[in-house]
Every structure is written in structure tokens, then in C-alpha cells.
Amino acid sequence: MHCGLCLPHCPTYELHRQEGDSPRGRLTLMQGLARGELDPQSPRLRSHLEGCLGCRSCEAVCPAGVPFGALMDRTREILLQESDEPEGAPLPMPRMLHDRLLGSPRLRRLAGLGARAAARLPRAGLPGLDATVRRALEHARPSLAPPPRLRADGPPDAVDVLLFTGCMDAFFTGPDLEAALTVLHALGLKVGIPSSPTCCGALDRHAGRPAAATELERHNREAFGAAEDGPPVIVLDSGCEATLREAADSFPGARATSLTRFVARHLEEHGPPRDGWREDPVRVALHRPCTQRNVTREGEILPTLLRGLPGVTLTGTPSLPNCCGAGGTAMLAWPEQADALGQQTLQALGTEAPDCIVSGNVGCRVHLRALQPQSPEDPPLLSPARFLAGRLAVT
Known part of the structure; x- marks a missing residue:
């Protein structure tokens, strides 16, 4: 065609x-x-x-x-x-992520510690590093967060939902996972957290490594169970959700659902959280990641959910590019292209001076945060989980 x-x-x-x-x-x-x-x-x-x-x-x-x-x-x-890369040659940074890091919880924890230590150094304090490694450290700097402290409410067969933690918890998504627990608990739900989930396999799948991706999918199938009538599996990031729903060898895709889709349906069926929502006004610029619009086709679920919350106004985003440029590891492999598209995205999102920006994918948030001037005037870039948790009424 x-x-x-x-x-x-x-x-x-x-x-x-x-x-x-x-x-x-x-x-x-x-x-x-x-x-x-x-x-x-x-x-x-x-x-x-x-x-x-x-x-x-x-x-x-x-x-x-x-x-x-x-x-x-x-x-x-x-x-x-067909690569002519010599045997035994050092792996480039994106390949190192696939081959060594994201599938191993222990290596992820060590790498997270190293990244946070490096982030405390001034940029001039990182001499002699490979350009891609330097780019990775500098790009990650504004988004690095401590790993979460998550506690399950019971075994997988005695809870209402299961939470997919993925492979970014040691780097970026700790606060998002903690926020998701807060929201789910406020809805009166018991949450299970399997002890050994791993990467969803998206980076391997899209880098041409289907065997590695299938192995990660098999591991997740064992962690979450393959029963079609098992608890829903809550996924925070649209890229992970898209991969889990499409993977033939993963646990049944119908069980994987975004936090926003699940919350929207729960509110429709059961009403607001026990203490309600805050009502003070907040202006939100909404970034809808490619996987949310083009793969899971959930582009309208989050804006509809947010518009239904007290005090929330969605700002306009004219001329928003089709992609922010993050593209998995593309933000590392193709920095000029990624930054050009990211700057266009930030400019469009900031047109009407929002109080915050909400984006449903961790890679997009990491990339866009790295391109912000890092001034107090920058609107914070939040996951849907953190935004929803912040709008819960406190009694």
C-alpha cells in the first residue's frame, strides 16, 4: 500500500x-x-x-x-x-538497556543508585563518557526518583486488582506507583503486587529482538497468572499497556487495563472515592502519547475523566505534533530529531499557561521534562496517577 x-x-x-x-x-x-x-x-x-x-x-x-x-x-x-557489529564489541547504550538491564531487578536497582549518584554531579563532572551514556544521564536527571515502597493488600487470589510495576520503578515511576495505590485504596479496592514482574518487553520487541521480548512476556505471565477470569492488571503507562494487550504470549490482554480506563469505569459504576475530590480550580494541559492514541485507542478516556472532576479545566493544545520524539530509546539514539519534536510539543502544551501537564507515558514525561528550562515557572509534568492522587480530598 x-x-x-x-x-x-x-x-x-x-x-x-x-x-x-x-x-x-x-x-x-x-x-x-x-x-x-x-x-x-x-x-x-x-x-x-x-x-x-x-x-x-x-x-x-x-x-x-x-x-x-x-x-x-x-x-x-x-x-x-545483518549487523556487522564485531563479536565482543561493547554494546551501545540502547542495546545495553535491552540486553542487560531492564529484565533484571537487581541490576535495575544498582543502575538506579548509580544514576541518582551521577545526577548529583555537575554536568562538567562527567568527563570521558560515551556521548550516548552522557545523553542518557543528563536526560534522565530531572526525572530520577527513589524506588517505591509498595505493600500488597493480599495474595493475588484475594485482591480486587493487580498492579503492574514494570521496569522503570527503580528510576522514574516510584511516585507514580505510590500514587496509583493511593487512588485505588481511596476507591475502596484491595491491590495485589506480584513479587517478580519485569519489563513488558516493548523495547526489545521494537528493537528487533522478539525472543527476548517473548521471554519477558513469559515471566510476566507467570507473575500475574494466565487465567482469563483473574483480577484486572492495572498498567500506568500507555506503552506498557499497548505491549501487554498485543503480546500473544503474555497473560490475556483483556485483563490489562490502564489506570485511567479502570478508574473511569469504577467511578461510573460506584461513584466518587470515599472522601470525594478537591474542588479548587486547576488548569491542565493534556498530552496524549502515541500509544494511547494509535494502539490502545484510549485517546478520549483520560480527557473525559478529567473533565468530570471538580475544578479541572483542560487547556487547548493547538498544533500539537503527532509524536513528542521520545520513541522508547529514540530520544537517546536520535537526539536532534527527538529534541526538535519535543520542543514543538512543549511549546504547544504551554500555549495557554497551564498549571500542570499530564501525560500517560513515562518515556514522554522523561523526555519532555529534560527539555524544560528547569525553572520554578515550568508547569510540572505528571502521570495521570499522580494527578488523580493530588485531586483526592483530604479529610
Whole structure:
């Protein structure tokens, strides 16, 4: 399918105006690569294919239903298999994340400690580091948070819901997980937290490493149970939810649900939390991540939920790009592209001077926080969990 109706929706084509950076151009390159007509070692070919952000905006508007995301995952698998990287060479930072870190709770904790220690140093105090490692440390600096202290309310078979903690808890999402517990408890629910969940597998899946992703999915299946009638699995970030819902070998996708979808449904069926909501006014700029709009198709659930809360006003976001540029590890691998799109996103979100910005994906929040000037006037970037917890009435 090469009609080109998707071109206006592609953030990299909008930025570069090159056919090879459009969905139509990339599909042509994928075909040539699969047929053996193109050299997999070509830097230009790899630049076009590896530079895709995986936002799947093209897939969402395609009249023929071309599964662009799955095709890109398979293409990157081919590129990885055909890599001329010498055996034993040091892994680049994005590959190190996939291969070494995110699947191991112990390594994640150690890496989190190291990252927080490095964040205390001035930028000039990090000499001699690989450029991608330096970029990772500096980009993560504004978002680093202590790991959470979470306590389950009972075993998995004796609770109302299960909480998916993922692999970012040692770095960024500790406060979000604690906030989610606060919200769920305020709704009168018992929450179970499996002791050994791991990464959802998204980064591996989209980097062309399906076997590694499948192994992570198997581990999560064991942690959460495979029964279709088990408790709902609450997922805080849209990228994780999209992966868990689409993974064939994970626990049944119907059980995975976003916190906002679950809360919206619970409020509709059972009414407000026991102590109600705060009513003081707050202006919110809403960032809807690509996975939320294009994969889980929950783009309207969060704004509808927020509009129904007392005192909340959603500001307008004109000219918001289709993607903020984060794209998993793309913010590290393609910094110029990521920062250009991120700056456009921040500018659009800040047009009407909101009190805060709410975004449903951890990668987007990390990326956008890193691009803020870090002044007291910056609106805080919050997860839906932290925003909802902050709007609970305190009695």
C-alpha cells in the first residue's frame, strides 16, 4: 500500500521532508530489504528505518489497515541479524538497556543508585563518557526518583486488582506507583503486587529482538497468572499497556487495563472515592502519547475523566505534533530529531499557561521534562496517577 494518505500524520516526514522518512518510503525500503535488493549495511538505509519513532500514527489512519508497527519490528529484526557489529564489541547504550538491564531487578536497582549518584554531579563532572551514556544521564536527571515502597493488600487470589510495576520503578515511576495505590485504596479496592514482574518487553520487541521480548512476556505471565477470569492488571503507562494487550504470549490482554480506563469505569459504576475530590480550580494541559492514541485507542478516556472532576479545566493544545520524539530509546539514539519534536510539543502544551501537564507515558514525561528550562515557572509534568492522587480530598 503506497497511497501516501499517511504522510501528513508522520512526525519524521513532517520534520525532514524526505520520502525515506515517510511511512510510504519506509515500506518501499522494507520490501527491498526483504527481497535482498538493498544492502542491509547501508548507513542511509539504516538511518531511514532505524529513525522511525514507532508512533504508528500512519497505521491508525491507513485505509487499508497496513500493520506498519509489526512490519517495522520485523524489519529491525532483519537489520539486527545483518549487523556487522564485531563479536565482543561493547554494546551501545540502547542495546545495553535491552540486553542487560531492564529484565533484571537487581541490576535495575544498582543502575538506579548509580544514576541518582551521577545526577548529583555537575554536568562538567562527567568527563570521558560515551556521548550516548552522557545523553542518557543528563536526560534522565530531572526525572530520577527513589524506588517505591509498595505493600500488597493480599495474595493475588484475594485482591480486587493487580498492579503492574514494570521496569522503570527503580528510576522514574516510584511516585507514580505510590500514587496509583493511593487512588485505588481511596476507591475502596484491595491491590495485589506480584513479587517478580519485569519489563513488558516493548523495547526489545521494537528493537528487533522478539525472543527476548517473548521471554519477558513469559515471566510476566507467570507473575500475574494466565487465567482469563483473574483480577484486572492495572498498567500506568500507555506503552506498557499497548505491549501487554498485543503480546500473544503474555497473560490475556483483556485483563490489562490502564489506570485511567479502570478508574473511569469504577467511578461510573460506584461513584466518587470515599472522601470525594478537591474542588479548587486547576488548569491542565493534556498530552496524549502515541500509544494511547494509535494502539490502545484510549485517546478520549483520560480527557473525559478529567473533565468530570471538580475544578479541572483542560487547556487547548493547538498544533500539537503527532509524536513528542521520545520513541522508547529514540530520544537517546536520535537526539536532534527527538529534541526538535519535543520542543514543538512543549511549546504547544504551554500555549495557554497551564498549571500542570499530564501525560500517560513515562518515556514522554522523561523526555519532555529534560527539555524544560528547569525553572520554578515550568508547569510540572505528571502521570495521570499522580494527578488523580493530588485531586483526592483530604479529610
